[in-house]
Amino acid sequence: MRVDSHRARFRRSPFVVSYWLGPALVFENYATRQRSAGNALVAEVLGFCGDGRTFQQLQERFPELGERGLRNGIRHLLKNSLLEICGQESETADRKWAGWERWNPAAGFFHCATKDPQFHLDEGGDFRGLRKIAGVRPLPPRVKKYARAASVLLPKVDTAAEFVRVLQERRTWRQFSTKPVKQETLAQLLWLSFGVQGWAKIPGVGRLVLRTSPSGGAMHPMEAYVFVRKVRGLKAGIYHYNAAEHRLELLRKGAGKAEIATMLAGQHWAGEAAFVVFLTAVFGRTQWKYEHPRAYRVVLAEAGHLGQTFCLTATWLGLAPFCTMALADTKIERALGVDGVSESVLYALGAGEQPRQKATAERVRE
Numbered sequence: 288m289r290v291d292s293h294r295a296r297f298r299r300s301p302f303v304v305s306y307w308l309g310p311a312l313v314f315e316n317y318a319t320r321q322r323s324a325g326n327a328l329v330a331e332v333l334g335f336c337g338d339g340r341t342f343q344q345l346q347e348r349f350p351e352l353g354e355r356g357l358r359n360g361i362r363h364l365l366k367n368s369l370l371e372i373c374g375q376e377s378e379t380a381d382r383k384w385a386g387w388e389r390w391n392p393a394a395g396f397f398h399c400a401t402k403d404p405q406f407h408l409d410e411g412g413d414f415r416g417l418r419k420i421a422g423v424r425p426l427p428p429r430v431k432k433y434a435r436a437a438s439v440l441l442p443k444v445d446t447a448a449e450f451v452r453v454l455q456e457r458r459t460w461r462q463f464s465t466k467p468v469k470q471e472t473l474a475q476l477l478w479l480s481f482g483v484q485g486w487a488k489i490p491g492v493g494r495l496v497l498r499t500s501p502s503g504g505a506m507h508p509m510e511a512y513v514f515v516r517k518v519r520g521l522k523a524g525i526y527h528y529n530a531a532e533h534r535l536e537l538l539r540k541g542a543g544k545a546e547i548a549t550m551l552a553g554q555h556w557a558g559e560a561a562f563v564v565f566l567t568a569v570f571g572r573t574q575w576k577y578e579h580p581r582a583y584r585v586v587l588a589e590a591g592h593l594g595q596t597f598c599l600t601a602t603w604l605g606l607a608p609f610c611t612m613a614l615a616d617t618k619i620e621r622a623l624g625v626d627g628v629s630e631s632v633l634y635a636l637g638a639g640e641q642p643r644q645k646a647t648a649e650r651v652r653e
Contacts (some may be wrong), residue, residue, distance in 0.1 A: 290342060290358050290362055290365075290494050290641075291360050292342070292449075292542040293341065293342075293343070295341065295342060295372055295373075296339040296340060296341055296372070296373040297314065297336050297339065297340055297341075297342075297345070297361060297364075297365075297368065297370045297371070297372060297373070298336050298337070298338065298339040298340075298368065298371060298372075298373050299333045299334070299336045299337050299369070299370060300318070300319035300368055300369055300371050301314055301315050301391075302319070302384075302391070302392070302395065303315065303333060304317060304396055304456075305325075305330065307337075311324045311327060312324065312325055312327075312330075312432045313325070314329060314330075314333070314367075314369055316368040316369055317392065317395055317396040317399040317400060318368075318395070318399060318628075319368040319487075320400075320402075320530070321368045321369075323363070323367040323369065323399055324363075326401040328349075329364070329369075331349075331467070332345070332349065332360065332364070332365060333364070333369060333370070335349075336370060339373045342357070342358075345357055345361070345559075348424075350473070360484065365505070370433045371639070374473065379619035382629075383626045383627075383628035383629050384628055385571075385629070386570065386571045386575075386629070387570070387574065389574070389578040389579070389580075390459055390574065390578075390579075390580040390582070390583060393579060393580040393583075394580035394583040395470050395580075395582055396557075397583065398583070398628075398631070402616040402617065402627070402631075403616050404613065406552040406553065406613050408552065408553055408554060410633070418426060418564075425484065429514050432525075439503055441528045449603075453599055453602050453603045454599065456602050457598055457599055457602045458602075459608075459609045459610070460607035460608060460609050460638075460639075460641070460642075461556040461557075461609065462559070462607070462642045462644050463559050463560055463561065463607050463638075463639030463640060463642055464607075464639060464640035464642045464643075465517075466517075466593050466640045467519045467561060467640075468517060468519070468562065468606065468638070468639065468640060469519050470518055470519050470520040470521060472606065473513075473518050473521075473562065473606050474533070475604060476534075476600050476604060476606070476638070477511065477513070477528050477564075477602045478485065478498075478533055479530055479596070480499065480511075480593060480596045480597040480600050481497070481509070481511045481530050481593065482498070482499075482530050482533055483496050483497065483498065483530050483531045483633055484497050484498055484499060484577050485497040487505060489584060490497075495507075496530075496531075498530075499596055500592035500593050500595075500596045501589070501592055502589050502592075503573065503576075503577065503582065503585040503586075503589065504547065504573075504576045504577065506573045506575065506576055507572065507576075507589075508569050508570060508571075508572040508573045508586055508589065509566050509567065509568055509569075509589060509590065509593055509633075510527070510528075510530075510566070510567045510569060510630070511527075511528040511530070511564050511565070511566055512525060512526065512527050512528070512565045512566075512567065512623050513526045513527075513528055513535065513562055513563070513564050513565040514526075514540075514542040514546075514547055514562060514564075515524070515542055515561075515562050515564070516542055516543075516547070516560065516561055516562060516563075517543070517561040517639070518561060518562055519564070521535070522537075522540060523538040523541055523542045523543075523624070524537055524538070524539055524541055524542055525537075525538045525539040525542055525622060526538060528564075538623070538624065539622070544558030544559065544623075545558060545560075546558075547560070547563055549615060549618060550563075550565075550614070550615050550618050550619045550622070550635075551611055551613055551614065551615070551635055552562070552613040552614060552615050554611065554613060556611070557611070557637060559639065560609070560637040560639045561637075561638065561639040561640065562638065562639075563635055563636070563637035564597065564635070564636045564637065565619055565623065565634070565635050566590055566593060566594070566632070566633055566634040566635070566636065567620075567623065567625055567630050567631060567632050567633065568586050568589075568590070568630065568631055568633050569629070569630045570629060570630070570631070571629060573585065573586055585635065586633070590633045590634040591634075592609045592610065593634070594634055594636055596605050597610070597636045598610055598636070602637045605640075605641065606638040606639065606640065606641065607638055607639050607640065607641040608636065608637065608638040609636070609637050609638070610634065610635065610636045610637075611634075611635050612633075612634060614632060614634075614635055614637070616631070616632055619632045619635075620632055
């Protein structure tokens with residue numbers, strides 16, 4: 288369709304935000320992650336196109352641009368997805384973002400702006416990257432103290448209990464035994480970390496899920512997908528963990544080391560794990576109850592709750608767990624078959640049998 292066609296109507300994308308980046312005024316469509324420098328005139332054009340305008344209406348409103356200038360300007364705004372042609376908007380995109388209206392632009396902008404970053408990983412294990420940073424600016428204080436405040440020395444804690452031992456032994460592992468994990472061990476780990484432990488029935492509303500980790504309003508937006516490499520009795524592949532029925536649902540056969548490493552932003556050691564769990568959030572569950580964008584923080588915190596439960600349970604089971612947020616988001620979401628908006632990956636957890644080597648950051652005494 289020609290830009291100056293009588294049938295074409297141009298509307299501002301519902302995902303446009305504007306901000307200053309140094310001296311430049313930037314207009315960005317956070318849904319497509321496209322941005323372009325602009326000025327007050329661009330803001331006027333976008334503002335005028337809130338409800339959809341024809342080329343003729345734009346000419347009448349901005350005669351100083353001239354026909355050629357206006358045509359080129361519209362093409363530029365379409366190319367950078369700041370404008371869109373009414374009737375050609377993606378139904379899939381509209382469907383993906385359904386439910387986000389009250390969270391946007393704050394939560395949607397943050398959600399998209401933090402996907403698929405470039406990671407610079409220190410794979411050598413010699414901490415050269417950290418030393419480089421420390422050479423520029425010193426390490427901040429690791430704990431906070433009020434030296435002048437009155438203080439009370441607390442009683443010593445009994446460290447002999449099993450729960451205390453599990454807490455103290457929890458470490459991030461980056462080396463794993465080549466032995467496969469028992470299916471029974473994986474089953475325990477999944478059920479205790481993500482499984483439905485019970486239901487809470489609310490009259491006039493329905494049933495809400497109860498798990499071992501807390502969730503805002505018991506909405507529990509998280510889903511777990513398991514990339515199985517070495518688990519006895521299971522074929523390598525991508526599985527969805529059906530938390531209500533405690534079963535694994537095979538989505539795709541095959542899960543190789545290289546693919547896992549790529550999905551975890553080049554962390555090659557992760558490809559040696561027996562399995563990796565990707566946690567996704569189905570945002571509509573939380574959006575159903577909480578209309579304020581602050582609820583996005585709640586969802587992120589819940590991923591952390593589940594991650595800690597997973598790592599502690601894996602430690603109790605004698606496994607070597609890890610957790611990471613160095614994710615190639617889009618690649619993972621394509622492999623899982625989720626759209627990245629209504630359901631999006633937030634966290635990766637994994638484990639294997641413990642090797643003979645020690646875990647990363649073994650405890651040392653002061």
